[in-house]
Structures are given as C-alpha cells and as structure tokens.
Amino acid sequence: MPELPEVEIVARSLAAQVLQHKITAIEKLDWERMVETPDLATFRATLPDRCILAIGRRAKWLLMTLDAGWTLALHLRMSGNLTVQAAEAMPDIYTHLVLALDDGRRIFFQDQRKFGRVRLLDPVGLAALHASLGPEPLDTQFAINDLAQLLARRNARLKPLLLNQAIIAGLGNIYVDEALWYAHLHPLRAASSLDPDEVERLYYAIRTVLQQGIQNHGSTLRTYRNSYGEPGNNQEHFAVYDRKQQPCPRCGTPIKRILVAQRGTHFCPVCQPDPSALPITVENNR
Ligand SMILES: [Zn+2]
Known part of the structure; x- marks a missing residue:
C-alpha cells in the first residue's frame, strides 16, 4: 500500500x-x-x-x-x-x-x-x-536527536512504534521492515533499549530506504501507480520485504516472516538478532 x-x-x-x-x-x-x-x-x-x-x-x-x-x-x-x-x-x-x-x-x-x-x-x-502526525523523517529539520527522543522511554517494540503515524510520519509495513534490516535491528526490540549507535543507524536507515523508494519511483506490489499510470520499480530492490525464505542480501540466511501486531514482518534472523525469548506469533506456512 x-x-x-x-x-x-x-x-x-x-x-x-x-x-x-x-x-x-x-x-x-x-x-x-x-x-x-x-x-x-x-x-x-x-x-x-x-x-x-x-x-x-x-x-x-x-x-x-x-x-x-x-x-x-x-x-x-x-x-x-x-x-x-x-x-x-x-x-x-x-x-x-x-x-x-x-x-x-x-x-x-x-x-x-x-x-x-x-x-x-x-x-x-x-x-x-x-x-495529529509525527515529524517527517525526510525533513531537513529532523535530526538524530529527534529520533532518539521519540524512542526514549517507550517500551513499544520498534515495528509497531515506527508504523504509528502520530510518532513518526509516512512509514508503513514495507519501509519499516527495510529500515530495520538496514539498521541491523530486530522488529521486536523495545524502542527504549536502543543505544546511541543503534539510534543513529536507524535514523540513517529510515532516510535511506525512503530516499531510495522515491528515487525508484515507489514500490508497486499490486495496484500502486503514479499519476501518469506508471508503476514504480522499488520492489526490485527490497532486501527483506516480501522475500520470505529468500537469501538475506548481506549474509545469505533465509529471510523470516513473522506477525507483529497483525502485520507481516520480514527480517534476517542473523543480521537482526532476537532481543529475547519473548513469545512471538509465528505465522502458519501459507
Ligand atoms: Zn542477514
């Protein structure tokens, strides 16, 4: 979408x-x-x-x-x-x-x-x-420290937190999964658990995946077109999204797909280590 x-x-x-x-x-x-x-x-x-x-x-x-x-x-x-x-x-x-x-x-x-x-x-x-909306991540005013403040003292896990438009604007399922992979962060990490290096990695990862998405004219999975009716090609550049069981571009490990807050969530189990043994809902193999 x-x-x-x-x-x-x-x-x-x-x-x-x-x-x-x-x-x-x-x-x-x-x-x-x-x-x-x-x-x-x-x-x-x-x-x-x-x-x-x-x-x-x-x-x-x-x-x-x-x-x-x-x-x-x-x-x-x-x-x-x-x-x-x-x-x-x-x-x-x-x-x-x-x-x-x-x-x-x-x-x-x-x-x-x-x-x-x-x-x-x-x-x-x-x-x-x-x-009603959080800051724009591509805004020139949006700094690493702003992201740090959004994450600090929040126990929410990264995936649902970054999808929340009132926290940070514009990210959805595709670009959150891609950003977390670029940042080497597991989607179930608690927001407040990130150290300053991890916050900085996430900051650049978010901006990178969004800018790449724009440069590649958007991601067309099913219906998306620009206003000339033309599809984008960013889906050809996904690292993890929609790539379940395919090799991680960095380490070759098969990409996993789990459900987090009812959203299909893609990550590399090696590059993005599990923060704990917290229970997660593993989706049926459909
Ligand atoms: Zn990997």
Whole structure:
C-alpha cells in the first residue's frame, strides 16, 4: 500500500500536470463514505471552481492546496490511485471519484478496496491534521536527536512504534521492515533499549530506504501507480520485504516472516538478532 515514497511520487507527478488548473465539477462520486469531512452537501458545493495552487504531502496524505483557503486531502490507503486522464477516458467501476478540470482532462480516484479517504479542509482542519502526525523523517529539520527522543522511554517494540503515524510520519509495513534490516535491528526490540549507535543507524536507515523508494519511483506490489499510470520499480530492490525464505542480501540466511501486531514482518534472523525469548506469533506456512 502506498507509503511516504509512493505518495510523494503521486504528489510530484500530479503537480507536474494539474497546477493552476481549476476543478470545474465533481463528475462522479459513487462511494460517498470516502468523503470524511465536511458533509457531502458542503463538499459538493465547495469543491467546484476551486483552483489547484500547490500539491504536497504530509505523512501518507496527499495535500492539494486550493484557492479560498481550502485544502483537498486525499489518502490512498490500501489500493487507491490518483491519475490524470484525457477527456475521452472512461472511469471504470473502481473509480469512485472523478474531478473535471477546466481543460477537459479529469482526475480519477480509483480504489478497488474502497478504503481511500478524502477531506476538504479549512485552515483549522489542516492545522489539526498536521498536529495529529509525527515529524517527517525526510525533513531537513529532523535530526538524530529527534529520533532518539521519540524512542526514549517507550517500551513499544520498534515495528509497531515506527508504523504509528502520530510518532513518526509516512512509514508503513514495507519501509519499516527495510529500515530495520538496514539498521541491523530486530522488529521486536523495545524502542527504549536502543543505544546511541543503534539510534543513529536507524535514523540513517529510515532516510535511506525512503530516499531510495522515491528515487525508484515507489514500490508497486499490486495496484500502486503514479499519476501518469506508471508503476514504480522499488520492489526490485527490497532486501527483506516480501522475500520470505529468500537469501538475506548481506549474509545469505533465509529471510523470516513473522506477525507483529497483525502485520507481516520480514527480517534476517542473523543480521537482526532476537532481543529475547519473548513469545512471538509465528505465522502458519501459507
Ligand atoms: Zn542477514
């Protein structure tokens, strides 16, 4: 599912195509639960005639800055795709939101699983969204000491902690597994147990895997595409994610997959030593 690098790529590819264009109409909205706020009547009344001034990203949210102080925030969740389509393109049954642009092109929000969400936010709502999210790991202001403070005094294990968007923004299952492998850290290590060297390794590992993800145009496992409809190729560079039983790129040991907080978690049992004999749920061999 799209994480920080994928949403960043969608934001950039969308910005390259639709900046300074006006949204003239909501042509299709057939899955009304995707609109979380405001109420549907206000959403339908406010979005048309808004000009797209900027497109950015916060955590895994794509933020479309509109005129009159509005921001359209879109979350792709499991299977969402945002693409720019020619005037003659026909939306399929999985395309639940179609925004018409002033030059005839349309923006399609396609989402097979229907977990994707949209919010039309005023400045207060946008500030609340920002406040609900942890720091951006690629922000130039984000320093090793900031990560150290996020981890200190927390007994949570690294995997669920790093997935928590309120702690640190943008990481999901793929990039947490990859970062922990780069940092030689077991996913079940307690956050507060890391020494300063380990914190520094994790800091650079997180930034490295995210930057590589962006450089490789994101990871396409199933549905992810950029807004031109093109897949990424970062999945060809995974060290551990989705590589159960395949050799660790560093030591050749078969990669293990366990469940941590209901999430499939991949690691090298040699490079990432088990912190203890704490009980873990080993997934059935399916
Ligand atoms: Zn290894």
